[in-house]
Amino acid sequence: MRRRRLSLICGKELLDTVRDRRTLFVAFVLPLLLYPALLLVMTQVMGATRRNLQEEPQHVLVERVPDGLREHLEPKLTLFQLDDMDGPVRARLQELLLKLDLKGRLSRREQRIEQPDPKARDPEPDEEVIGGIRTLLDNHGYSGMLVYYPRVSHRAAREQAALLFDPTDERSAAARKKVYTALTDFANDRRRDVIAANPKNRGLLEFVQRPVVVEPVELASKTRKGAYSFAPILGMLLVIMALTSAFYPAVDLVAGEKERGTLETLLVAPVSRTEIVLGKFCAIWTVAMVTALLNLVIMGLTFSKLAGMWAGGGQIAFSMSASAFLVVTASLIPTAALFSALALAISAFATSYKEGQHYLTPLFIAAMPPMMMALLPNVELTYGLAFIPVANIVLLVKAMLLGGESLGPALVTVGAMMLYAGLALAVAVSVFKREEVLFRTGAGKGYDPRSLEAARTGLPTAGQAVLLFFSVVALFFFLSPTSLPDSLGGAVRAVLWAQLGAVLLPTLLFARGRKLSFRETFRLAPLAPRRVPLLMATGVGAALLMAGALSRFFPDLRAENLERAIRPLMAAPLPLLLVLFAVLPPLCEELLFRGFVLSGFRARFGEGKAVVLSAILFGALHMELTRILPTAVIGLLLGFVLVRTGSLLAPILVHAVYNGLLVTLSAAGLEGQIKQNAELLMVGGVILVGLSIALLERARPAAPAPGPGVV
Amino acid sequence: MIVAEGLSKIFHDPRRGGELRAVDRVSFTAQPGRVFGLLGPNGAGKTTTLRILSTALVPTEGRAEVMGLDVAADPVGVRSKIGFLTGTTQIYERLTPREMIRYFGRLYGLGDDVVEQRIEELFDMLDMHSFGDTPNGRLSAGMKQKVSLARTIVHDPPVLIFDEPTTSLDVLVARTVVEFIAACRDRGRTVLLSTHIMGEAESLCDDLAIIHRGRILDQVPVAEVKARAHSDRIEDIFFSLIDACDEDASR
Incomplete structure (x- = not known):
């Protein structure tokens, strides 16, 4: 008996919680939708900065660096000679280096290598000295310094290098890593050369084990390092607090x-x-x-x-x-x-x-x-x-x-x-x-039967449109393959999952589940045949404009994206490519954006704002920061075409021609010509789009949609 | 004195895709030294009307004056002339009655000495000395209601507006409130009262307007009705008016 009551109460409480839509939305839906979106943005920003540090040739100040080492350093770093520095600055730096006693440090390090003593530790460098060096290097744009001590006495003697860097500066830390790698490579070269010159040298254990001794000097005090590790946490906690x-x-x-x-x-x-x-x-x-x-x-x-x-x-x-x-x-x-x-x-x-x-x-x-x-x-x-x-x-x-x-x-x-x-x-x-x-509790509390009628117009609400959009974003994220497909089959599957699984299916299911009117929501209306040529011209113009603009303003982006998306598909015959890129995406994406989303926003914000908002979401779905704007512009055009014609077939057609032409152009390998004539293509595209949509006169309003607000 | 002329209030509710005319061309005049009653069922537009008069809401159409001040043009001035009490104007649970009355006395612009003097008067009048320094949250419903009453008249307003003041009170507390309202009238204040309780309307009101679906259906001279025979009670008038109105609407 008791168990029955317990489950009764539990069941009712669960029902109560689930009926509280805000709890549900915030607790389950929001994180599910937002975290993938957040993660995608984050990884892109992060990847960009990482790569920058790797690729950026940091400036490093060097002294007495032999040519062999220089060869290893130079491809990744920009080297500057200490001797080339301005007299007074150089004097000041040399004075500080003298105080740092690099030679003493190096010999003590060598001693420790010979006789390991866990307790032995070099004295902490003077804070004023390392602070002075750090500021000096930093002020002149150097990410670190490498001082080399060659031995002229005989060839197989151990040499020394002191490396000065700031562990609390990411650029300096990156430079340090590169210098270290170069030093290691150089030391290996030396060992090989010396042994090749005289195989007996193999017996010189001291040299063979460590051809170059490196003393790293951190240009940061304990306090500074502490601040460096805790500062981000502190700042973040401060914000959260x-x-x-x-x-x-x-x-x-x-x-x-x-x-x-x-x-x-x-x-x-x-x-x-x-x-x-x-x-x-x-x-x-x-x-x-x-x-x-x-x-x-x-x-x-x-x-x-x-x-x-x-x-x-x-x-x-x-x-x-x-x-x-x-x-x-x-x-x-x-x-x-x-x-x-x-x-x-x-x-x-x-x-x-x-x-x-x-x-x-x-x-x-x-x-x-x-x-x-x-x-x-x-x-x-x-x-x-x-x-x-x-x-x-x-x-x-x-x-x-x-x-x-x-x-x-x-x-x-x-x-x-x-x-x-x-x-x-x-x-x-x-x-x-x-x-x-x-007075939200007060106003509108009175039961009004008319409001129920309004809800039955069969159009989605703005909230539903946003919800669907984020669901699609989440599905896109979860359904996309974890690594880029490398086979034709894999690439085809990825496109099918994305378009059918993430876009088309949820859109149709949502509309059906909410018992929406498909005809009103998706603007299923016939398209007058005389409009078809104009719309195709619009699509061609938009494609030319975009091909020119991308190649002119984002040359790397264009090449990279196309290569990533199409490389495994290069082998595919053009008809298959066209189905995958020029038929499926226009159909699925137009049903979602110019259909569901635009209809949802139209009831709430009016037609103009709805076109703009749906275009922004359209751009946002393409989840690469640099692609948002161009895609949103195309979204605006597609929304405009829908409003002008009143039929979803119109934006589908324009989108299909647009995608089709872009795919054909890249499959034909016309990159070079496009790049040469980028400006011409852009001007031509603008004129073509402008002319064709200007000629696209407004459709006579058929039976006006009984939108909410029209009672 | 309160004058309402053709007051209307329309609520827009885009989510439900429509508008709701909560108050529809309401006109009346409430005189000093009399209790003017608005009698109507729930959702008739009583609260909205009173909120317009207390300047919490702005009328969509029409105008209203309180002591000669326009509610739309001088809301702060109007509020200083009004004592407003409803079931939804609660008291701060974490303050004591004394702190609460002091706070509102100062908000109404009374000097510190005047406020303290006024608190003593009110505590005497409503018999509140025994719990004046106990946090409101620990008071009984009757005590809380007294704090609310004291808060309503701390600035000795010439106009008092009560929105269903006895709803959800037990009979003893309700009697305190009814007596309080009668006392206000006897001191020459203009009293506006909304209620859906027939007995209250009959015993307290000098003038009565029956309101339904946002409209005043009829104004009833209470004294005249009382003088007549039993057969024609307020209740009968009320239901016949409401029924006629609903029939009209459904047609």
Whole structure:
């Protein structure tokens, strides 16, 4: 009996939870949809910066480097001679190097190699000296320095090299890796040459084991290294603290008050809405700052303890100078201001504390990409990045802890954050002035039978359109092969999965499941035959324009993309290529974007905005940052064509001709000619598109769609 | 004094693809020293009408004046002339009655000395001294209602608006509220009251408007009805009007 009641209660509670659509959406749907999208963007940004460091030839200052070593260094690095430096600078650097006592360090290292003694350790270099060298190298754009000590006495003697680099600088660390590799290769060369010259040299164990001794000198103190490891975490935690510290009081003071019924009490008092918002904002801001600051202090204490425990007398230390603490505290002020204002605006929409809490997840997810961006190696606070909220604060904390000279960007950061906070506050005030938001529980509560009729027009809602779009993004992600297909069959399967599985199937299932009118949603209307030539011309023009533009502005991108997508398909006959690229995608993608998505947005925002929004989503689906804009432009054109003709067949036709021509051009291997005539193609494309859509007169409205709002 | 002329309120609800006329050309005048009642079923438009008069909502059409001030042009001025009490104007659970009344007294622009003096008066009047410093969250429903009443008249407003003030109160607390309303009227205040309880309307109101589907169907002189024989009670008038209106709508 008891078990039955237990399962009864459990069942009812589950039903209750599932019926709470917001919980469901935030807890399950949102992460499922957003994380893949987020990950894709992140990996692309990250891949780009990684590659840059690998490919970028860092500048390295060298002294007495033999030609053999130079050969190994030069392809990946740009070398500069110490002797070529300006006199006074060189004198200063040499003076510092003298203080560093490289020769002494090297001989002590050799001793340790001969007689390993785990306790023996070279004295820590003087902080002022290494700091001076670091600043000097950095100011002149050098990522590191290599000092070489050849032995002239006899050929098979061990030689020495000292390598100076800054482990707290990604560029320097990358350069160090390359120098190390070059040194290893060079040492192997030497060993081989010496043994080849005289096989007896094989007996010179000291030399054979280690032809070159390398002494790495880290141009960073323990404190600096500690700051370097903890700065990103600290910045990130600071942002998270400020966000949560602001969010909960905001939800309590707005949504909570609505729920408790005390907001209306305040609204009938003779105070203006602006005064209410500003008063609440000041309270939330204060609470957020105090809470976050407390967290920060406790966190700092924990870190210094932790660093001490980890290092065991060693490599890093965490301590925060008073000035750094001040800077972090100061940067908390604008951060907390921005999040307080944002949280205030967002929580005004919620009718209850519980609902308000649900809005935290989206806010968090929105804050994540800029936060991650700031954590990428090699990203530093610049004037441009100072305008990107969240990223700028994380970078500011990093810069301040590492003692960089970035007062200008720091001030811009604070200014930008305050500006955004002001904007968010203005939004909050305007939200508070909207009665349908403030009285959301009250207005529209009265049961209105007409609203049910409106829901039965058979068109999707904007919310459904967005939901479907993100589902497609998620499916695209999960259904795509983990590695690029290398066989024809694999490539064909990948295209089929993407188009049929990720785009077509969910679109049709969604429309069917929601009992939508296929005719209205997908604009299934006949297309007058006289329009066909014009539409084909539009497609041809768009393809010419895009082929020219891509080859002119993104030559690498174009080659790379085409190669990746088509290489395994090169062997395929053109008809198969055309089916895969010129028939399937237009059909599937048009049903989704110009069909479902556009119809969903049209009811809510009107036709013009719906075309623009659906075009943006169309571009976003192609998930490569550089492809978003060109694809969105084509999306605009396709949306326009749909609006003009009132039939989905029109954008399908244009899309098919467009894709078909692009595929044919690349299959024909006309890259070279396209590149030569890029400008001509672009001009011709624009003229052709312009003329053909100008001639495409508006269709006589057939029976107007009984959209919602038309009662 | 409250004057409403042709007030309408239309709610837009794009998600449901339509608009809802919650209040439809409502006109009436409420006089000082009298209780004006709006009697109607749930969803008739009573609350929306009162929210317009208290300036929480802006009318779509028509105009209204409170003590000669236009609700659309001078909302803050109007609010300072009104004491507004509904089931949805709650009190801060984490403050004490004294802190709550002090806060609102200051919001209404009373000086510090005046506020403290006023608190003593109100505590005497409503017999609140015993729980004046206990957090509101720990008070009984009756005590809470007294705090709300004190909050409503802390600035001694010439106009009082009550939106279903006795709904969800037990009989004893409800009687406190009814007596309070009668006392306000006797002190010459303009009282506007919305209710769906016939007895309350009959016993408290001097003028009565029956409202349904956003429209005032009829204004009933209460004194006249009371003077007549039993057969023609407010309830009968009410239901005959409502039924006629619903028949009209379904046709």
